[in-house]
Amino acid sequence: MSETANPTSHTYFSQRLRLHYLDWGNAQAPHMLMVHGMRDHCHTWDWMAQKLRQDYHIVAPDLRGHGDSAWVMGSSYSHMDYVYDLAQLIRQARLEPVTLVAHSLGGTLACQLAGLYPDAVARMVVIEGVGLGWSRRFERMAPHERIMNWIDNTWKLAGREPRRYESLDEAYQRMQKSNKHLTPEQARHLTIHGSNQNEDGTYSWKFDNYTHANAPYDIPADDVQALWERITCPVLFINSKQGFPGRTGQGDSLQHFRNARVIDIDQAGHWTHHDQLDAVLAATTDFLRE
Numbered sequence: 001m002s003e004t005a006n007p008t009s010h011t012y013f014s015q016r017l018r019l020h021y022l023d024w025g026n027a028q029a030p031h032m033l034m035v036h037g038m039r040d041h042c043h044t045w046d047w048m049a050q051k052l053r054q055d056y057h058i059v060a061p062d063l064r065g066h067g068d069s070a071w072v073m074g075s076s077y078s079h080m081d082y083v084y085d086l087a088q089l090i091r092q093a094r095l096e097p098v099t100l101v102a103h104s105l106g107g108t109l110a111c112q113l114a115g116l117y118p119d120a121v122a123r124m125v126v127i128e129g130v131g132l133g134w135s136r137r138f139e140r141m142a143p144h145e146r147i148m149n150w151i152d153n154t155w156k157l158a159g160r161e162p163r164r165y166e167s168l169d170e171a172y173q174r175m176q177k178s179n180k181h182l183t184p185e186q187a188r189h190l191t192i193h194g195s196n197q198n199e200d201g202t203y204s205w206k207f208d209n210y211t212h213a214n215a216p217y218d219i220p221a222d223d224v225q226a227l228w229e230r231i232t233c234p235v236l237f238i239n240s241k242q243g244f245p246g247r248t249g250q251g252d253s254l255q256h257f258r259n260a261r262v263i264d265i266d267q268a269g270h271w272t273h274h275d276q277l278d279a280v281l282a283a284t285t286d287f288l289r290e
Helices: 042-052 079-092 105-116 133-139 143-158 168-178 184-194 221-228 277-289
Strands: 008-014 017-023 031-035 057-061 098-103 121-127 195-197 203-205 235-240 260-265
Touching: 008 079, 017 042, 017 079, 031 042, 031 079, 031 105, 042 057, 042 098, 042 184, 042 277, 057 079, 079 105, 098 105, 105 121, 105 221, 121 277, 133 221, 168 184, 168 195, 168 203, 184 195, 235 277, 260 277
Parallel strands: 031 057, 031 098, 098 121, 121 235, 235 260
Antiparallel strands: 008 017, 017 057, 195 203
């Protein structure tokens, strides 16, 4: 990192799981919760947090099964469990009213959280949030197909070992290959914070492989839309022109939000806040100052 400010690490408990978050200080400022996406970690926000920490009290959690948070044993990673963890953190750390900044799966969770507790959320920025395509696809499956699909996937995961890299540099190269927009500095920083060294000296990613085992039943898509319609705060959706299809804010999803708008940023993939940091920061700060 080019700047010297460092956050402090903290833990809290949710459903008996020990979960981790970073606190960037400035506790008297307005609260901001930054929520990462699937198989990511809280340090994905380090560059944005460095720029926003003067104006906000920033808290960035590791979702269950990610980063330095505990893995779930004997249960799928459902959206509702993630949402419960975030609600618990907001409650324990007394973050209301909170501004939410979220990416990918984190954007999905943030929209559900804001629909559950509309008075608790002041503003929300969602970057490449996952829309309803996944839910709709599974809801079109027959019940036996949905459940058998989950069983088959979980069986496969039971025999899957975490990928091991011979060196941190090999893991770094894999990180850079997965997102060619990353600078070498970004890729190395994310690799260092996103991996653990195994006892034999190899390195593996911190996230739990069982995060791939999506619960066969979660919140129905119609219920998700009903939650969106309860959101009262202003919402900014930031999507990438070269990002994933079916993002929240695309298609007809915007009609379910009372006060929302969308911007599309060019020359960026799914991790817009890495690929076009300055553009995302400019859009975010302008929106938050309104």
